[in-house]
Amino acid sequence: MITAQAQTGPLSVEDRGGSRGGARTVAAESTGGNDGVIMLMQQMQQYEEQLQDLQGQIERLRHEVDRLKAAERERYLDLDTRINALAESTAPASADDENATGDGEDGEGPADPQADRQAYNDAQRKLLDRDFEGAVPALEAYLEEYPNGRYRPQAHFWLGEAYSNLKSPQLTKAREQFSKVVEDYPDHSRAPTSLYKLASLQARGGSTVQARDTLKRLVKQYPDSSEAELAKAMLKQLGN
Numbered sequence: 001m002i003t004a005q006a007q008t009g010p011l012s013v014e015d016r017g018g019s020r021g022g023a024r025t026v027a028a029e030s031t032g033g034n035d036g037v038i039m040l041m042q043q044m045q046q047y048e049e050q051l052q053d054l055q056g057q058i059e060r061l062r063h064e065v066d067r068l069k070a071a072e073r074e075r076y077l078d079l080d081t082r083i084n085a086l087a088e089s090t091a092p093a094s095a096d097d098e099n100a101t102g103d104g105e106d107g108e109g110p111a112d113p114q115a116d117r118q119a120y121n122d123a124q125r126k127l128l129d130r131d132f133e134g135a136v137p138a139l140e141a142y143l144e145e146y147p148n149g150r151y152r153p154q155a156h157f158w159l160g161e162a163y164s165n166l167k168s169p170q171l172t173k174a175r176e177q178f179s180k181v182v183e184d185y186p187d188h189s190r191a192p193t194s195l196y197k198l199a200s201l202q203a204r205g206g207s208t209v210q211a212r213d214t215l216k217r218l219v220k221q222y223p224d225s226s227e228a229e230l231a232k233a234m235l236k237q238l239g240n
Contacts (some may be wrong), residue, residue, distance in 0.1 A: 110149050120151035127158050136160040153185040175201050192225040
């Protein structure tokens with residue numbers, strides 16, 4: 001009986017101390033494991049934040065590259081337009097001019113070809129001097145005074161340029177002028193450029209679907225033009 005009581009009695013001091021030590025060891029191991037999990041979670045969070053930051057930087061860089069490409073295309077187109085404009089102002093009347101008569105159904109040219117050319121050159125020169133505010137009324141006056149003028153396609157094109165470059169751009173009127181060139185003079189050398197300008201203004205105004213349709217029309221209707229290559233590049237930017 002005494003032996004049984006000894007076996008079933010309270011634990012000795014040594015036994016109790018050993019039990020507490022074991023508990024402390026388990027608790028320490030448990031705490032150490034939790035610390036490891038917390039550190040891993042913190043590292044994962046840091047990696048996620050770094051990844052998001054890198055993705056943001058990539059997106060900003062991509063946007064900047066697209067912006068630079070668009071600006072480069074616009075500079076190229078503007079330079080090409082200005083070179084052609086200077087050639088127009090100094091060259092004699094071309095076959096293109098001869099075929100691009102005004103609104104008269106009989107296809108007759110202006111009564112005074114010399115005055116017609118002088119009036120067009122005077123209006124165009126204002127735009128070449130970047131005097132857009134003065135170019136608008138001058139080109140409008142030319143179109144009104146010379147209903148059969150030989151330079152009406154060019155005048156509509158330049159009027160579109162002038163409207164879009166005013167201090168307070170009139171983009172709706174600019175689109176109307178570029179559309180006039182495309183619809184009324186589809187065989188004129190300014191037609192492909194007018195289509196590209198029209199698409200650019202549509203995209204600028206948020207009409208992405210219209211811009212894509214215009215660019216596709218440009219590629220299909222004028223596949224061999226330099227503007228067709230620009231149109232393909234812009235289509236990629238707009239999501240094709």
